[in-house]
Amino acid sequence: MKCHLTSRAERAQLAMMLEVCAYPKPGNVDRCHDYPDTWLEHFLASTILARPALEEAERGEGRIGEIIRHAVQQTSCHTGGNTHFGAFILLIPLVYGGDIKGAMQVIAKTDVSDAVAFYRAFALTAVRTYPTDAIDINDPKALDTLRDKEMTLLDVMHHSAKNDMVAREWVTGFPLTRHGADLLATFGPGRDAIVRMFVTLLAMEPDTFIIKKQGREVADEVIRKARNVLDGTYTVERFDAECIEKGINPGSIADITIAAIYVALSEGWSWES
């Protein structure tokens, strides 16, 4: 973009838009590939409809958990299922705090009310078991348990971090988000850098969404294939086709990719060549 006058909320929306359009993005919805029930248009509708929650975060009013719940509410009126729950978990504190440092300060201030709102947001989605198994979202007593234990939303993320890399970003200072943004800066301007960054992240750590859905072995195989793309012994197109054929969907790294694009845009990286 020539102008860097976009607001934080707009940058978050542009990041969501750029991520879903980036092509070919192995296994995920992109401009040339839909899932049967979740299309490019569903992701883009969410991108548009999340604006009020993102603006709420930008104003720095209200609490993070509640704003995440609003974002999920605003974007759940289509039939495409959950599209951006993980992305909102990262974007809302980033937009609220402005950058990673600010997000960490915001996260440190979460309390039990944020945890309760988060579980309510979670109940609105059909996300594969997200937080700690100890607190089952389908259990009506879950909210009581949160309150009894006085768990903050950060506590919930600590519980979930072992099995969820989005939660891990919260408790470890957004390392993959930071690295993804640095990769974009290194690769230089242009939308093609997004796919290259995405594949590089895939080559680093197993995607926890894949682990939950298909197990560790499949996740490790994705790492190997991503490394083969990086060393030039495999093409990203073949990798994409294979993921689609096997129903492999690196959803958590897609969420982190959105957060990384947001940070990179904030730091002056341009998606235009």
Add this chain to the structure above:
Amino acid sequence: MKCHLTSRAERAQLAMMLEVCAYPKPGNVDRCHDYPDTWLEHFLASTILARPALEEAERGEGRIGEIIRHAVQQTSCHTGGNTHFGAFILLIPLVYGGDIKGAMQVIAKTDVSDAVAFYRAFALTAVRTYPTDAIDINDPKALDTLRDKEMTLLDVMHHSAKNDMVAREWVTGFPLTRHGADLLATFGPGRDAIVRMFVTLLAMEPDTFIIKKQGREVADEVIRKARNVLDGTYTVERFDAECIEKGINPGSIADITIAAIYVALSEGWSWES
């Protein structure tokens, strides 16, 4: 969408998003086709960035000409050139007035200040000669001429209607917009209805953007080809490939398609199957 709780501004954004994603849309940018310098992402960035102007229109504050200028300003910070000028000319009064009837009332109230703001918006874009040749936008005296003649924005559109089908929508009560929305209702829910509606509009009247760029003969040939698609003697894929090869871009009917999707969404049509 399951929910019809979207705001007018959001419906306008969804219409812009759905139009550009619809595929295959002969000659225009779609999810599988960019122009060299104008990409899917530029259209979607405009869709996101136009929100404040669309909200201004929804609040019914301020003047139409000025809001069109704001929309153009907000969406001109990328390098993809003008993406939605014609669409804003239709959407801003529709969002301001709520529907076609309301838009006509809004349009009837435009004055010379709207005309001046419109020409200022026009000067921000690289649009192929839009309004009447009598008032050359490159002439610094153009604004004086508007003021001397006390031309309203509706007057400007009357001057332009002969050579511009978007202007013609203003002065004739949005007939193609109305027909496009009716076609969507007839075709039923689902995004595929958008391409069918677009091709049907192409088969009706010559696209004035094509006439300005490539002449009447090319525009008439597009009508014939669109009719062949409708009668099944030509495929939409071949039609698309031919338009792309020849650089034929039915941009004005794309603008009207956006307005028609907005009206259809307002009347309950759903893009989800």
